[in-house]
Amino acid sequence: MSGRKISAVIQYGADANRRLTLSRVMYWPTLRTIPGPGKPDWAKYQSCLTRTYAADVAPSVMVEGKALETGPLKQVVLDGILTVYHQPYQGLTLIRTLFPSTSRGAFIERWELRNTSSRSIQVAVAARQQTEQVTGLYGAYVIETTVTAQPWTTLKPSQSLTTGIAFCARLQSEPAASPSLTDEETSRRTFLRTLSTSLVLTTPDSLLNRAFAFAKIRASESLFDTKMGLVHSPGGGRYYAGVWTKDQVEYAGPFFPFLGYAPANEASLNAYRLFAWLMKPDYGRIWASLQMEGDLPCCSKDRGDAAMYAYGAVRFSLASGDPAIAAELWPAINWALEYCRRHTNTEGVVESKTHEMEGRLPTGTVNLSTSALTYGALRSAANLGRALGRADTALLYERRADTLRQAIETYFGADIQGFHTYGYFNCATGFACL
Numbered sequence: 545m546s547g548r549k550i551s552a553v554i555q556y557g558a559d560a561n562r563r564l565t566l567s568r569v570m571y572w573p574t575l576r577t578i579p580g581p582g583k584p585d586w587a588k589y590q591s592c593l594t595r596t597y598a599a600d601v602a603p604s605v606m607v608e609g610k611a612l613e614t615g616p617l618k619q620v621v622l623d624g625i626l627t628v629y630h631q632p633y634q635g636l637t638l639i640r641t642l643f644p645s646t647s648r649g650a651f652i653e654r655w656e657l658r659n660t661s662s663r664s665i666q667v668a669v670a671a672r673q674q675t676e677q678v679t680g681l682y683g684a685y686v687i688e689t690t691v692t693a694q695p696w697t698t699l700k701p702s703q704s705l706t707t708g709i710a711f712c713a714r715l716q717s718e719p720a721a722s723p724s725l726t727d728e729e730t731s732r733r734t735f736l737r738t739l740s741t742s743l744v745l746t747t748p749d750s751l752l753n754r755a756f757a758f759a760k761i762r763a764s765e766s767l768f769d770t771k772m773g774l775v776h777s778p779g780g781g782r783y784y785a786g787v788w789t790k791d792q793v794e795y796a797g798p799f800f801p802f803l804g805y806a807p808a809n810e811a812s813l814n815a816y817r818l819f820a821w822l823m824k825p826d827y828g829r830i831w832a833s834l835q836m837e838g839d840l841p842c843c844s845k846d847r848g849d850a851a852m853y854a855y856g857a858v859r860f861s862l863a864s865g866d867p868a869i870a871a872e873l874w875p876a877i878n879w880a881l882e883y884c885r886r887h888t889n890t891e892g893v894v895e896s897k898t899h900e901m902e903g904r905l906p907t908g909t910v911n912l913s914t915s916a917l918t919y920g921a922l923r924s925a926a927n928l929g930r931a932l933g934r935a936d937t938a939l940l941y942e943r944r945a946d947t948l949r950q951a952i953e954t955y956f957g958a959d960i961q962g963f964h965t966y967g968y969f970n971c972a973t974g975f976a977c978l
Contacts, residue, residue: 545626545642546779547732548769549574549649550713553781554626554642562616564628566599568642572649572713573768573777573784576681576836589835589842590782593678593685593713603655603691603707604670607634612657612667614638624736624761625729635661636699644765646731650723654708659699669694669707677716684716692725739764743803763796764805771837772818776800776811786835787815790900794852794917798859813869816857820876827883845903848896848914850887854880854921858928870932877925881941884918892951894918908969912956919948 545552555567575593605612615633620626630638641654659665671693678685692707699705712721745756766779777784778791787793797812818838822830831841832849857877861870887895889910896914899907922945929938956966 545624545644546765546767547644547646547648547650548767548774549647550644550651551766551768551779551784552644552651556620556626556628558617562631564599564614564617564630566628568597568601568651568653568711569781570595570597570651570711570713571781571784574770574837575649575685575713575715577678578681589840591681591836592784593680593687595687595711595713597689597711601689601709603709604672605655605657605707606668606670607636608666612636612638624739624765625732632660635659635663635665636667641729643729643732645721645723645728646735648721648723648728649713650721650728651711652708652723652725652728653711654706654725654729656704656706657699658704659701662701664701665699666696667694667699667705668696669705682715685713686716686720687713688720735765736761739803739805742805760803763799764803764808767807767811771839772834773814774807774811775814776808783835785837786833786840787818788833789819789830789849789852789856790832790847793819793856794900795856797856798863801860801863801865809864812860816853816860816873816876819853820873820879823876823879827879827886829883843902845897846887847898847900847902848894848911848917850880850883851894851896851914851917851921852900853877854884854925855917858921858924861928862924862931867932870928874928874932874934877921877928878937881918881921881925881944884914884921885944888948891955892947893955894948906969910955911969912952912966913968915948915952915956919945919952922948 549572551571551573553569557565559565572593577591577593579587579591613633615631615638618631619629626642628640637658637660639656639658644651657667669691672691674689676687678687690710694705694707697705708725710723714721739760743760745753747753767774767776768785770785775785775787776792776796777786778788792812792815797815800808800812818834819830829846830849832847833842835842854877857873861873884894889895893910893915895910899911899913922941926938926941926945929941955970958965958967
């Protein structure tokens with residue numbers, strides 16, 4: 545789960561006695577750290593502040609003069625907020641609600657203690673604040689874990705008491721976050737309601753529908769406020785506060801206009817602009833990514849990034865339906881397609897050093913991904929060109945697409961195990977080597 549200033553990976557489960565197991569890993573994307581001696585070179589690309597908190601980080605709750613013992617795990621609900629229900633114990637039912645702040649560098653875990661017995665129960669929560677100071681790239685950082693105190697309260701049957709834990713980090717020069725449990729949860733639920741009614745997938749397969757609903761949330765929440773402006777990033781515990789030509793430009797960007805979530809569209813347009821600034825008259829390759837708020841561009845091999853840009857930018861422009869956006873991105877789309885033309889070999893397909901999987905699979909010097917992306921970009925660019933009144937350029941792109949289509953068929957087309965299909969690349973012993 546993510547917000548503008550924080551991301552978290554929560555692992556949860558139950559042991560043999562149905563006791564909750566819980567690990568909370570927090571990431572603060574824009575609080576960059578300095579990799580220590582002996583760290584591999586790639587560590588600098590993942591050097592945001594991170595901390596792990598186990599299940600023992602919990603409010604100190606007293607019940608009738610004794611420490612609270614939480615009941616066994618009963619149910620977990622995941623709907624963009626993680627809600628953990630415990631079975632009643634000592635007459636109390638504990639409900640934990642976990643979610644990130646939408647705007648602050650804070651993660652919230654709200655505890656609700658509900659009296660499910662037939663008698664009154666006295667409950668209290670002790671205040672607690674743990675503070676850690678660390679030195680980072682931007683100076684001193686403060687990490688705070690704060691528990692909301694509650695004085696002794698008599699809970700009658702069906703009454704509840706609410707407390708919570710806030711995991712926060714900030715620059716020492718910034719004021720303390722002091723997040724409100726109620727306001728932060730309201731903000732998170734408002735965000736989730738916005739997505740729940742936009743671009744709803746309805747099929748006969750309820751699992752597919754649910755997977756799509758989860759994907760909408762995950763894609764739309766992974767937006768971070770950075771020095772580059774608002775950007776969408778992959779997340780996953782590694783990739784924050786940066787943009788990539790495949791993840792953001794090719795994959796997420798063309799999707800967001802259909803969702804209609806304005807901040808995600810803003811982040812996508814920022815990504816297209818950022819990569820457009822890298823396009824020079826000499827047609828040297830563009831970077832595959834701009835990481836760590838743009839301070840660390842990467843990497844050393846052409847993965848077909850211009851093809852990714854051309855395809856993603858033209859599909860975003862068409863889906864946005866905004867002539868101003870299309871006109872702004874049109875020169876960069878032209879540049880990317882010209883780059884691909886200049887890297888077309890004598891057999892008519894587009895060369896690249898590697899591919900979207902970055903060498904995790906063999907590619908040779910020519911792979912199907914880069915040529916297919918270029919083909920798709922040419923077809924879509926012809927449509928966009930007509931919409932912009934560029935009929936001559938549209939016709940040129942259509943002819944190039946026709947030529948590339950035939951080249952793809954000739955170069956990659958193959959009969960494999962009785963099917964006429966496509967090899968991914970051509971190596972010394974033919975497609976059978978795959």
